[in-house]
Amino acid sequence: MAEIIWGLATSHVPSIGAAMDHGKTADPYWKPLFDGYGPARAWMAERTPDVAVIIYNDHANAVGLDLVPTFGIGTAASYEVADEGWGRRPVPHVTGSPELSAHLVGELVDAGFDLATFHRLDVDHGLTVPLSVYCPDPGESWPCAVVPVLVNVIQYPQPTAARCYALGRALGAAIRSFPRDMKVAVFGTGGMSHQLAGARAGLINSAFDRMFLQSIESEPEKLAALTREDYIREAGTEGMELIMWLVMRGALSDRIARVHDTYHVPASNTAAALALFEDLGGS
């Protein structure tokens, strides 16, 4: 049976990827952020999964205006890196795991999650930046296959935090029921507090972010009970992305151990964080 070995929560700010792509990680602006990643990266490098299930949102690249799914899952053998308007990131394409994807779709649809399936998907910074946070120097190819799980966070109404947590619980069970010896890591991406547009642009709420970083480990139900309006008020219109961390948390078992975390302001217009949890098993 497949096993979930760790869960990573991380911001997916485009400029974090750009800093790596353009060799700026040692610049004074970026060094504190990347220094903070160090211990997590070293720990993960010793524990390469076979597949990473990456929960992320598309940012007006592969998902357009015509058809916006609430939840989606990639089912392809391969995913190209999206051109988001400024050329493709110089990182490897992403290899899929169509067998695991098909298993997850079957289990999740039967559990009452109304997923959209993507046989074709160009993955944007929401997915590739977390891969770079995990593995800064992939060389010719990423160290593991990937199953993308998409959450609509840019069109209102988004799924509730409670629904995201429920999806995570079902996703974890579905992964663990895959009848193959396989090590799986789960990524929850986006956040922390930020708002790009409007008079509240530039909003950072470190108190809320610190609370969230703590509670995601020990009290996910509390975070799942927050409303859409709570997230907007406290974390900003784009801080809403934090609901994707709850999908990751839901997929992990109840027994987890925090390996490392880091919090930094700012990465562009965003509070950026990383939190890494070892899954001790026995859900």
Add this chain to the structure above:
Amino acid sequence: MAEIIWGLATSHVPSIGAAMDHGKTADPYWKPLFDGYGPARAWMAERTPDVAVIIYNDHANAVGLDLVPTFGIGTAASYEVADEGWGRRPVPHVTGSPELSAHLVGELVDAGFDLATFHRLDVDHGLTVPLSVYCPDPGESWPCAVVPVLVNVIQYPQPTAARCYALGRALGAAIRSFPRDMKVAVFGTGGMSHQLAGARAGLINSAFDRMFLQSIESEPEKLAALTREDYIREAGTEGMELIMWLVMRGALSDRIARVHDTYHVPASNTAAALALFEDLGGS
């Protein structure tokens, strides 16, 4: 508050539309089918809704291979008639009700249904044939606005019958909570037993169809308990479409009265039926 006044279950076979489009409804092949529609059409013509919520599936026209949602809902002001490979049906375009659509999306997403939203949607025979069954001579425009609700039935795994019935229950509550005086009809489309491909092509199971036609009124829970495999075995790979009748039935209140029904074999390769229910209110 909006009110659901009736529910119509009907097959949506392309050739039923073609028979009307080409003036063949009095031909010996077609006359029995269209005669069967008569009493229902007369009753509905006296009870024009403001909006019809039409549950249907796309047949490889507006929904492609790249992105297949389990459930979707149209949110546009207007929908074009699809070219399915043999030119567009000569029927009016479909006017939407974007305010009702937005209300339904809000209520259903909050109720944990993971809908995909369609701002642009060409509607195929799955939607336009039921409109023609209801209203054979629309003239310049259909008598009511339409909110399309899409169910994936052509890619496995489809949502379970139980999930479709649950969607219907939530859809009914969401319609009734729309704060506007509005009469709504709900259409469940597709079926009855049929199979287009494979050695079992041409399958008709009248015993199952008659049971389904009866139970959709009085025992929808029994039909909701049938598995995907049950539907395939009894009703054929395309008879699976009957799960969409359960969305309609779920949206009606518990107190309904059968106005009329009819059953005919064949319409092309399909057993065709219509069942009309008045909603007596008080869910």
Add this chain to the structure above:
Amino acid sequence: MTEARDNYLNDLTATRRGYAINRLCASLTDPDNRRRFTADEAAYCDAHGLSPEQKRAILDRDWTGMLDLGASIFYTFKLAVLDGKSMQHLGGVFTGMSAEEFTAALRAGGRRFG
């Protein structure tokens, strides 16, 4: 020609295998594409990335072979219509009958199983 299985379940494995062939058929919802296909079927297949087997099934109108290669009847029917063939014709192909026999079987109440 190929013999049909009882049922074709258009599952994710099938739709992934049949992606190119389904995509070609889907493109026939556009009248310009219908003209282009008719003008040079083989070139159209190549432009849509069909495998040699998929291309052969399309050019030979091997309706059962298309399904075995992962295509869905809802896609391949668009090609049949372009050929002026009905769903009854396809039904006959899948069941080893002529279109007339198949139509007669339906008019007699349909085919029964189990």
Add this chain to the structure above:
Amino acid sequence: MTEARDNYLNDLTATRRGYAINRLCASLTDPDNRRRFTADEAAYCDAHGLSPEQKRAILDRDWTGMLDLGASIFYTFKLAVLDGKSMQHLGGVFTGMSAEEFTAALRAGGRRFG
């Protein structure tokens, strides 16, 4: 220029109103479209069915006006990038600051509300 509201919720009403302007910006993910847009912005707007107000907002780079007309920041940002403008520049526009002031506010820990 237009003054920004506190929050822009990209709801169905907004995305329906802003459909044409978002679609234009989405098209800029294609390098050919980026060249076409740059060659004749007004014609490109007309070809994408923008209303006169939407067209004016694009041509004038009225970033707040675009949002008021239903556009989403995730779409309009693609136009900003084409102009060589950063998200900090847009943040400054929305909050009545220069890009430098806005960047400094973020480096000082971000803007606080409530």
